[in-house]
Amino acid sequence: MLNGSKKMITGLLILGFAVAQPAPAWAGAVKIVLDAGHGGSDPGAVGVNGLYEKTVNSDVVERVKAILEGRGYEVFLTRETDVYLSLAQRVAITNSLAPDLFVSVHANAHTNASINGSLVLYYDKDYPQASYPPSDAMAALTPESKQLAQLVQDAMVKSAGTVDRGLVPSAVYVARMGSVPSILVETAFLSNAEDAANLADAGFRQKLALGIASGIEAYKPLEEPGAFTDVPLSHWANDAILKLKNKGILEGDAGKYYPERALTRAEFVTMLERQFSLPGPAAAGGAGQSSSTVTGSTYGTGNGNSSATATAAAPVFKDLSTKHWAYAVMQKAAASGILSGYEDGTIRPDQPLTRGEAAALIDRVIWPGSSQKATTSVFKDVPVSLWSAASINRLKEKGIVEGPTATTYAPERNMTRAEMAALLSRLIR
Numbered sequence: 001m002l003n004g005s006k007k008m009i010t011g012l013l014i015l016g017f018a019v020a021q022p023a024p025a026w027a028g029a030v031k032i033v034l035d036a037g038h039g040g041s042d043p044g045a046v047g048v049n050g051l052y053e054k055t056v057n058s059d060v061v062e063r064v065k066a067i068l069e070g071r072g073y074e075v076f077l078t079r080e081t082d083v084y085l086s087l088a089q090r091v092a093i094t095n096s097l098a099p100d101l102f103v104s105v106h107a108n109a110h111t112n113a114s115i116n117g118s119l120v121l122y123y124d125k126d127y128p129q130a131s132y133p134p135s136d137a138m139a140a141l142t143p144e145s146k147q148l149a150q151l152v153q154d155a156m157v158k159s160a161g162t163v164d165r166g167l168v169p170s171a172v173y174v175a176r177m178g179s180v181p182s183i184l185v186e187t188a189f190l191s192n193a194e195d196a197a198n199l200a201d202a203g204f205r206q207k208l209a210l211g212i213a214s215g216i217e218a219y220k221p222l223e224e225p226g227a228f229t230d231v232p233l234s235h236w237a238n239d240a241i242l243k244l245k246n247k248g249i250l251e252g253d254a255g256k257y258y259p260e261r262a263l264t265r266a267e268f269v270t271m272l273e274r275q276f277s278l279p280g281p282a283a284a285g286g287a288g289q290s291s292s293t294v295t296g297s298t299y300g301t302g303n304g305n306s307s308a309t310a311t312a313a314a315p316v317f318k319d320l321s322t323k324h325w326a327y328a329v330m331q332k333a334a335a336s337g338i339l340s341g342y343e344d345g346t347i348r349p350d351q352p353l354t355r356g357e358a359a360a361l362i363d364r365v366i367w368p369g370s371s372q373k374a375t376t377s378v379f380k381d382v383p384v385s386l387w388s389a390a391s392i393n394r395l396k397e398k399g400i401v402e403g404p405t406a407t408t409y410a411p412e413r414n415m416t417r418a419e420m421a422a423l424l425s426r427l428i429r
Contacts, residue, residue, distance in 0.1 A: 031073070031101075032216060033097055034103055034104075035090050035105065036077065037105060038057060039054045049200060059202075061077060063209030066209075087173035094178055094179075095178065101219065102182040108187075115192060117195070118163070118165060119168055120168070121183065123175045134176035135178065135179065147181075148181045148215070151216075156215060160187075165186075170184070187208050188208075227242035228257035230259065231259050236418070237259060237422050241421040247428065249271055249424065260417070263358075264351060265330075269338075319347065320346075337364070337368075355412075355419070356412060357415075359411075362391070374390040374393055381408045
């Protein structure tokens with residue numbers, strides 16, 4: 001049963017498989033995240049027979065995982081043990097894995113003990129709830145989530161022989177806040193004596209798992225892919241992503257781009273190098289970075305350059321190995337004064353980049369030496385005291401950056417790969 005809901009009737013990832021594993025019949029969805037609802041201190045619903053929902057959910061998810069892996073899918077679980085995870089944590093884990101699909105498994109309950117059967121929840125943009133807005137990605141993915149929901153519902157009911165309670169448009173958090181087609185499966189009702197007895201039976205849970213797995217296997221994206229297989233033509237950033245792809249500025253992996261994944265510092269600096277050819281220390285005014293002298297927030301204070309006299313030697317950061325894929329460009333960006341390290345001697349190449357940091361980097365590349373002091377606020381969440389305010393204001397005035405709303409910029413939010421593409425595309429003539 002859903003957390004906090006009313007009871008209801010209705011760097012780059014490489015996809016690889018062991019040689020002995022069969023490949024999925026359809027290559028459009030090969031990486032799956034399964035989410036066992038509840039867990040730890042949150043047992044979920046308690047059946048009329050004393051069965052905990054969290055126990056049922058974990059068992060069914062493990063069975064689905066085994067079936068899908070046997071069919072050649074790459075499967076990850078949001079939790080592998082009996083631990084509590086918040087809904088936001090489950091979505092964050094999923095986004096970090098950049099899967100093709102997300103499926104959360106629950107068991108249901110109702111005050112009317114005669115109610116039984118199976119149903120599947122998904123987010124539908126045609127049934128919005130003002131108090132529970134979805135992520136932009138999930139609103140656009142409504143047709144995909146609905147198709148996945150119907151396929152899983154049909155296959156589960158057929159396999160387990162449960163009553164078909166249909167699909168339910170829902171604003172449940174895990175179905176509306178992700179970035180890939182997402183559904184929440186309600187296998188059966190623990191409040192119903194017959195369903196509860198079935199859920200206690202391993203054979204019945206195996207039938208549920210077979211149905212869920214078969215529904216996932218039957219899924220095929222409805223939309224023709226755009227720039228990459230995971231960026232449909234309708235994606236808000238498809239044109240920008242395609243533009244940068246054609247210019248050789250960005251790349252994907254195995255035909256995928258992972259548009260909603262957080263952008264790392266190394267990825268962004270690499271894109272800047274490809275688009276602008278970053279200046280060396282001399283071109284940047286000789287303001288080479290010394291990792292021991294950088295102060296302030298993520299990118300330091302002032303104009304991002306330390307007060308130390310520049311040296312010919314490139315900066316050395318203890319977390320930037322010569323074997324790191326972006327070693328050369330990170331060193332170049334740091335030596336030129338565009339990128340700063342941290343007080344602890346690190347530069348954190350694989351750390352997510354915030355929207356404020358991205359604006360500061362762009363500003364330093366396009367207008368080197370510009371003052372970083374702001375006197376006015378363009379966005380209400382960007383005070384003049386914010387270290388990146390001047391950069392954000394300047395780029396906003398030039399039409400280069402936009403906020404999630406007309407009055408906010410969300411400077412501390414991690415920038416996604418899609419947002420990065422949109423930002424950089426505005427700088428290409």
